[in-house]
Amino acid sequence: MADIFDAMMAATMMSGGAAGDSYTKAEADAKFAQKQDALNFAQLAAVNSGITSVDVAQITTNKNNISNQQDAIADGGNGYAIINSIRLYVNPPGIPPTGDIPDGSYGLF
Amino acid sequence: MNFKRYVEASDTWVDSHYIKKTDTDTITTLPAIIYSLAQTATIGLKGNTVQSGTPSPDSPIMPQGTGERTGNLLDVDSWYRDYKQPDGTYQATRSQLYAIKIKPFTSDDIGKTFTFAMNIAPVSGNVRVIANNGGTVTNGNSAARSVVTFTVASVDDTIYFNYGSSGDTTTTISNIMLNFGSTAKTYEPYGYKIPISINNVVTDIYIGDNPLRKSLDGTAYDTLAADGTLTRRVDSDGSVLPTPIVTQVTMPTFTTTPGANTLDVLTTVPPSEVTATFNGWHPVSSAHERDNGAWT
Numbered sequence: 001m002a003d004i005f006d007a008m009m010a011a012t013m014m015s016g017g018a019a020g021d022s023y024t025k026a027e028a029d030a031k032f033a034q035k036q037d038a039l040n041f042a043q044l045a046a047v048n049s050g051i052t053s054v055d056v057a058q059i060t061t062n063k064n065n066i067s068n069q070q071d072a073i074a075d076g077g078n079g080y081a082i083i084n085s086i087r088l089y090v091n092p093p094g095i096p097p098t099g100d101i102p103d104g105s106y107g108l109f
Numbered sequence: 110m111n112f113k114r115y116v117e118a119s120d121t122w123v124d125s126h127y128i129k130k131t132d133t134d135t136i137t138t139l140p141a142i143i144y145s146l147a148q149t150a151t152i153g154l155k156g157n158t159v160q161s162g163t164p165s166p167d168s169p170i171m172p173q174g175t176g177e178r179t180g181n182l183l184d185v186d187s188w189y190r191d192y193k194q195p196d197g198t199y200q201a202t203r204s205q206l207y208a209i210k211i212k213p214f215t216s217d218d219i220g221k222t223f224t225f226a227m228n229i230a231p232v233s234g235n236v237r238v239i240a241n242n243g244g245t246v247t248n249g250n251s252a253a254r255s256v257v258t259f260t261v262a263s264v265d266d267t268i269y270f271n272y273g274s275s276g277d278t279t280t281t282i283s284n285i286m287l288n289f290g291s292t293a294k295t296y297e298p299y300g301y302k303i304p305i306s307i308n309n310v311v312t313d314i315y316i317g318d319n320p321l322r323k324s325l326d327g328t329a330y331d332t333l334a335a336d337g338t339l340t341r342r343v344d345s346d347g348s349v350l351p352t353p354i355v356t357q358v359t360m361p362t363f364t365t366t367p368g369a370n371t372l373d374v375l376t377t378v379p380p381s382e383v384t385a386t387f388n389g390w391h392p393v394s395s396a397h398e399r400d401n402g403a404w405t
Contacts, residue, residue, distance in 0.1 A: 094142075094369060095369070096127070096146075096368055098146060098367040099367075101129050103129055104130065105128070106126070106129075106393075107127040107128070107129060107390050108114075108127075109114075109125060109127070
């Protein structure tokens with residue numbers, strides 16, 4: 001009996017059926033998106049339920065380390081950063097960077 | 110926009126933004142700091158003139174240019190020009206002993222002690238410098254550098270050198286110097302010099318008979334290029350020469366050390382401008398910034 005009922009209901013919805021139970025394509029898409037968002041949120045909540053404040057701190061630390069690593073692409077710790085293939089040296093006031101420095105490098109000192 | 114740093118001692122902000130390359134710094138305030146990364150630099154100069162006080166017909170004041178008198182009191186070329194060779198030495202050939210005498214003294218020199226010296230080649234017994242002061246003859250030593258010290262007795266005193274003592278020998282003399290005092294000083298050419306100090310090591314540029322000047326109307330300058338090209342545009346009275354006079358002087362090597370170098374010009378009248386060319390850090394006057402959607 002249930003199979004027959006479901007088949008009848010499906011046929012009614014496909015043919016336009018009674019008001020309140022039928023949707024245009026746009027309405028159906030919107031409802032689908034809402035359900036998808038709800039599902040995503042539920043999944044995210046489930047994942048985040050396992051993350052502690054310690055984990056969040058570690059993520060921040062990792063981010064900073066990666067950033068510092070990018071700035072520390074240097075030869076022997078000479079203290080220059082490479083930005084768009086240009087070396088930028090930063091030294092104490094009045095003390096110019098020395099060593100084998102390619103032409104076109106910039107300096108702040 | 111520019112990168113600047115604060116100098117607490119002077120309560121000022123100074124440029125601190127540099128680019129590394131071979132370039133020329135133009136300096137108008139001395140002493141100056143240059144940031145070289147090379148072992149040497151080349152230097153160029155622009156003359157200057159200062160007239161202290163107000164001249165009048167009764168008390169004229171000569172304008173002073175950039176340059177110091179050297180210690181050599183003898184304008185060698187004016188006395189020995191007939192013997193001058195293309196290499197700058199002086200040569201004489203004679204089959205028997207002969208003396209070339211000069212009388213360079215004025216009444217102001219009477220009673221003062223001088224030292225006269227020159228290089229002689231080849232060395233020979235009687236080839237030497239000699240002084241004759243009021244009839245008293247003083248022989249210098251016969252050596253590669255012959256030296257004699259004497260006190261001037263009259264304006265007719267002579268100093269001379271003997272040559273040609275052994276047949277047709279050609280004698281070459283060079284580095285001829287007359288200086289005040291009883292000690293022979295290190296040779297330097299007659300005329301003017303510009304002492305350049307880099308990290309307190311002084312190197313002289315010898316510029317000939319005149320200092321480097323700026324015209325009194327401020328429109329023209331004597332210039333000395335880094336390659337030794339000396340262009341004189343200003344006369345001794347401060348007027349502009351109708352045609353510039355171009356000569357060549359020997360430029361010394363200026364030694365720098367990697368890092369900050371203090372550059373100074375040790376003349377009474379500082380030059381209008383110094384140009385220093387070297388591989389190192391050069392100031393960048395401005396950087397670009399993004400302003401309302403465009404880089405300015």
